Amino acid sequence: MPGLDDLYREIILDHYRSPRNRGELPTPPARLAVGHNPLCGDEVTVYVDVENGTVADVKVSGQGCSISQSSASMMTQAVKGRSIDEVQSMVARFKSMLSIGEPPPPRSTSSNGDRDGGAATTSASSPGGEAGDVSGDGSELGDLEALRGVVKFPVRIKCATLAWNTLVEAIDAPIPT
Amino acid sequence: MTAAATTSHLIDVRAEFPLLARRFDDKPLVYLDSANTSQKPESVLVAMDEFARTTYAPINRSAYRLAAEATDVYEGARASVARFVNARDANEIVFTKNATESLNLVARAWGEDNLHEGDVVVLTHMEHHANIVPWHQLAAARGIELRWVPLTDDGELDLSGLDALLDGAKVFSFTALSNVLGTITPVRHLVDAAHTAGALAVVDACQHVPHGPTDVQGWDADFVAFSSHKMCGPSGIGALWGRAELLDATPPFLGGGNMISDVRLDGFTPAPVPAKFEAGTPPIIEAAGFAAAVDFLEGIGMDNVRRHEMTLTDYALTTLDERFGDRIRIHGPRNIEHRAGVLSFEFDDLHPHDVSQILDADNVCVRAGHHCAKPLMRLLGVTATARASLYLYNDIADVDALGDALERAGDYFAL
């Protein structure tokens, strides 16, 4: 059996103990979405403030296990200041690291490049779309790499992706009035 | 409490459960999830295997001797289960898939025939989803009203307002033993209250039948639901006990083969009870296993099972409190007479998922989640709990292993 230390990496425990960007944002201007993990009843609320196509601020509230909470915390650090396109590509990369979903779209180099345009430049991806294509670039997923070990504990994958799916929903949500 | 004082009431049947010999990482398995589903003794496995090898055939429809033998086994299982819960007659036992189907049968077949808009069904805050959702479905379809018996701080039913809640009610459906809190409810008292109010008494005994003597006549209930897989039997079969005249008066639930005495172009005539409620080919091999499970439990004696679990539960509550003090919060009644070996707990502010993950590294199997009782979770102010549940094959060493593993979990996440 894979060791616990594969799952609970030190950086994960650090984010769990001191979560970053916890709290709420005023809505409006922020949007929000609530995500549930039906398996364990966990619930997170993601607030995202998008200005000029860029994540100006993001906060997370709610409760969950160390994996879902640390993943949310690292996510907020990773997406803050990023364009929506970059965020979407990061979500895809993160899920691909956890072996779920479509293979990630190739990294777009320009912040406003659409996916179809980016698809022409496949050189940035390593063959096979395995998790290796995220490992080289600390600025892409950074600390989030630590969550790679979750793959070996399949029931926990939903914990790791909860905040990410909720972020995508929040970005797509209408701005509350 | 000293170990010597505790062990006198313990039974030792672990060796009869092949699966419990399984090892992970060359360490023994500590199976503490029997409230979820139970392991099977050798005798149950052998009974199903032998039946499948020597006697398996369709039941009820064929004249050849093999089919007659198979039918005898199937109907014999019905008689065994009836005896086990002290039913008056074997035909008061309907075989279903599980307790969930049994409760759905009551809500749908009896409920749709007897309940109308504005009728009241009373449930409790400690019900399993299996005893909530079918009534919600009926409420949506029929416009019936659901009322809820609240809980005390100690995790028992708060019966102070029971008569008012039952006033005008048509059904009172409640658990005999909470799968989250371990609470044993005063079934006979609740049945009497229901009957006084003119309501039907439906008992979810899914957690009760495996863990102590069950007497459906002593309860004076109307319907009682339970599952084989929680009582050392196979999954795939469960039972609904119903009073004969009620079953007779209830229309069929699922339609198909086996449940009819005649089918015409313009309609059908249902078979007599219990076949009326057993549409299609039933779980035949599983019935053989269910009967063997009943024989196994009767051989031990349900009083002994209950005493064993009381002893272990007492030991667990005492030692976990001693070891962890305020670091552990175990839900449910402290009075051992009112509770079974279901221990839902919070530990060190750790999330139940993390607790069960760390415990698994020591082969300690506990459930983390909402235990199909989300209304109760909300009442407890949690989204989930970790739950260790004890059965007749658990022993002092299992409880100690739980404590040791919790200690390691605390160290691991030490803030």
Ligand SMILES: Cc1ncc(COP(=O)(O)O)c(C=O)c1O
């Ligand atoms: C109290 C209670 N009722 C009903 C059920 C449903 O049992 P089954 O899943 O076997 O239908 C359970 C199972 O967890 C239970 O604990």
